[in-house]
Amino acid sequence: MLDWHDPRAFVRTVAKKSGEGARFCGLFASPVAEGTRLVAVLSHAGPFMAEATLVPEGAEGFPALTPTVPAAAWYEREIKDLFGLEPFGHPRTDPLVLPLLPGAVPPRPGSGAQLPPAEIDTSPLPAHVQGEGVFTLSYGPVRSSVFESVEYLVETPGERIPHLRARVFYKHRGMESRFCGLSLADGALLAERYEGVASVAHAIAYCSALESIAGAEVPPAAGLVRVLHAELERVANHLDSVLRHAEGAGQAVAAARFANHKERLQRLRADLSGSRFGRGVVVPGGVSGAPNAAGLPVHAVMSSLDRLEERIREDLNLLTATPSFVDRLRGTGVLPAELARARAAVGPVGRGSGQVEDVRSSRPYGAYESLGRLEVEDRVTGDALARQYVRADEIPDAFHLCRQALDGLEALGPSPVVGWSVEIGPVTGEALGWAEAPQGELLYLVSAKDGRLVRVKPRSASFHNLALFMAAFPKDILTDFAFIEASFGLSMAGVAG
Amino acid sequence: MPWVTRGLREGIVTTRYPRRSDGYGASFEGHVVCASGATGDEVEAAAAACPTGAIALEAAGARLDRGSCILCGRCCDIAPRSFHFEPGFETAALRRRALVVPAGEGDDKTITEAREQLRERVKGLRRSVHLRHVDAGSDGSEEWEIAALTGPIYDIHRLGVFFSASPRHADVLLVTGAGTAGMQASLRLTYEAMPSPKVVIAVGTDAVSGGLVGGTYASGQGVAGTVPVDVFVPGSPPSPFGILHGILLAVGLVGEAPGGAVSGPSRDQAEEREGMAS
Known part of the structure; x- marks a missing residue:
């Protein structure tokens, strides 16, 4: 599966392929006996391409990809933090996820080393922008309202934002180290907590990597249950984004109504799975059982879905016809299409800027293959409104997929003959799993030995897209910040790891 | 204006808790109960399978630490006579x-x-x-x-x-x-x-x-x-x-x-x- 190169040829190959139109999906480091292995994952029409190189033991670093493949910028900074390897030629190598004090031992997740609590350096960063009246606004990590912790360094002369930096390390939990040595079943529980608002997508991506190591086929009924929960999760996340926009725009009634819709959806998810976040549903090899924790008949679930969809549709239509709302979003936070392409933006952020990628449709996994091709629509204006429209279009699609999944389950009968899951034995191997999370393409590189996890590297869409957040401010002022942040819809837990 | 009428049409959706008990809240299965004096092979297997080690085996029976429990329900599947989900949220x-x-x-x-x-x-x-x-x-x-x-x-x-x-x-x-x-x-x-x-x-x-x-x-x-x-x-x-x-x-x-x-x-x-x- 891996194409090996020496470090210089690795840079040339990845740069050439991405120059030829392959999409850069991520750079993954793993400790191996001879040093550290780097794998660049690229996407084109066929299967994922994985280019690999070895940074030998004792080497201080590796030639950076970033000068030729800008989308690798954050990945190489992360590798520097976690593996202590310097990306030579990288334009900016200040710490991203773990600012260790000088001389501290990097954690090297996957090496199995037990490390003492990290001592980190949280001192302020020097300003980048010089000029009369320019000051740095340190926004975070504790911010007004209920937010996840992140610090934005806003360098501004007062209104415009010529330069923005994010410091994301505050929430770094060392999740990749936590995976090491866990059983396959416990790994699914941890994956659900990597980015808690996308628990289902994370569990699916993680489990599908294991299933491809084992060569196992998930029972059809289990595939449908996964689709049902993943699509409900998508609607919940999109409603959260709409809710934040409405709050930001001072649309009190709209905000209250969307909060109400979201709560009803969370309750429906709890009725179906026992968890308001669909946790415990997806297990390696299938799902834990039928989607009726509360014993609801299929037609009752179906009519709840219909009612909810109708109410959401009415309110979305009214919201997009409310000028005082739309005017705040139009032209705000423009992510230019060329930049979105060059930096391989994923999810609604990418689709708002002309990137049609949606792995449910481009490389369908699980039951998405049988549910019919999804029409992925993109918008080209790249502003907060475009991203909002992308989400608004995805909500009815998600409901449609839920109904299809329920129809399929009803056709299979109450207790399908093949069961809800297949056994995944004590497997050994490595594979890539993927899913389309509400935030975008999610990847899991999973390596297991005799049924224990050796190295798990999740790559959330939030991590991939947050690097682009800084580029969406050229024409905007401080009061637009909340809209741009809500329109990206990212989770800091998924960024910091 | 359409928002005002739409908002009013909805009626009151707010819970009365804590003044009255809330029907939905009371039925939500928010915690795991451990029977007193729980012992035996099943209970030991449940304790061993707990992903956070929340179940301690003591002489008088197993005890569950809800402060470590992540509600995965594994113990309830392995030892249903000793562990089960119960409705209620006042934990x-x-x-x-x-x-x-x-x-x-x-x-x-x-x-x-x-x-x-x-x-x-x-x-x-x-x-x-x-x-x-x-x-x-x-x-x-x-x-x-x-x-x-x-x-x-x-x-x-x-x-x-x-x-x-x-x-x-x-x-x-x-x-x-x-x-x-x-x-x-x-x-x-x-x-x-x-x-x-x-x-x-x-x-x-x-x-x-x-x-x-x-x-x-x-x-x-x-x-x-x-x-x-x-x-x-x-x-x-x-x-x-x-x-x-x-x-x-x-x-x-x-x-x-x-x-x-x-x-x-x-x-x-x-x-x-x-x-x-x-």
Whole structure:
């Protein structure tokens, strides 16, 4: 599966392929006996391409990809933090996820080393922008309202934002180290907590990597249950984004109504799975059982879905016809299409800027293959409104997929003959799993030995897209910040790891 | 204008809790119960399978630490006679030890003491309570559940409870996450910036004990080592009702109620408060 190169040829190959139109999906480091292995994952029409190189033991670093493949910028900074390897030629190598004090031992997740609590350096960063009246606004990590912790360094002369930096390390939990040595079943529980608002997508991506190591086929009924929960999760996340926009725009009634819709959806998810976040549903090899924790008949679930969809549709239509709302979003936070392409933006952020990628449709996994091709629509204006429209279009699609999944389950009968899951034995191997999370393409590189996890590297869409957040401010002022942040819809837990 | 009519058409969706019990909240299976005197091979297998080691095998029977439990339900599948999910959300406690069920000897006494001390401290917070939230490494789901409290269904404003933008105006600190290395200083500073009297609530299993993510070089093992925690709200994540119960418990508006009953004087106080706010 891996194409090996020496470090210089690795840079040339990845740069050439991405120059030829392959999409850069991520750079993954793993400790191996001879040093550290780097794998660049690229996407084109066929299967994922994985280019690999070895940074030998004792080497201080590796030639950076970033000068030729800008989308690798954050990945190489992360590798520097976690593996202590310097990306030579990288334009900016200040710490991203773990600012260790000088001389501290990097954690090297996957090496199995037990490390003492990290001592980190949280001192302020020097300003980048010089000029009369320019000051740095340190926004975070504790911010007004209920937010996840992140610090934005806003360098501004007062209104415009010529330069923005994010410091994301505050929430770094060392999740990749936590995976090491866990059983396959416990790994699914941890994956659900990597980015808690996308628990289902994370569990699916993680489990599908294991299933491809084992060569196992998930029972059809289990595939449908996964689709049902993943699509409900998508609607919940999109409603959260709409809710934040409405709050930001001072649309009190709209905000209250969307909060109400979201709560009803969370309750429906709890009725179906026992968890308001669909946790415990997806297990390696299938799902834990039928989607009726509360014993609801299929037609009752179906009519709840219909009612909810109708109410959401009415309110979305009214919201997009409310000028005082739309005017705040139009032209705000423009992510230019060329930049979105060059930096391989994923999810609604990418689709708002002309990137049609949606792995449910481009490389369908699980039951998405049988549910019919999804029409992925993109918008080209790249502003907060475009991203909002992308989400608004995805909500009815998600409901449609839920109904299809329920129809399929009803056709299979109450207790399908093949069961809800297949056994995944004590497997050994490595594979890539993927899913389309509400935030975008999610990847899991999973390596297991005799049924224990050796190295798990999740790559959330939030991590991939947050690097682009800084580029969406050229024409905007401080009061637009909340809209741009809500329109990206990212989770800091998924960024910091 | 269309928004106004649409809003009015909806009618009242807000819960009456804590004035009345809430039908949905009471039916939500929010915690695992451990039978007293649970022993045997099944129970041992359940303890071994627990991903967070929340089940301790003691001579008098197994005990479950709800402060470590992530509600995966594995023990309920392995040993259904000893462990089962039960409806109810009033799981918050004033002492870390009180989250271990069934209760051990002497636990009742320390809880009574804790309640008295807290009541004395919060008696100045009768009419309005301001909350400040700090994320110390959550997975993001706890923030959704806390934010839901300001929505129309839970609407904590009716109880005189508000979120505050600044810790300097806050009485209650809600902390989520296991207490990451990166958040230690910020969490401490936020706590110190709050005026006294102040109350700290650890929201969620991660904040209580570290849960499944705790114990790495950066994740932390609960926030009690950084700030003094007064109320522990278990759950991964806890439901909005569970968090609401924790807040009301912190300011003395409801009692601790493993059985789900709200104690007498507190209920009157809650009614009085709701009357005033509306």
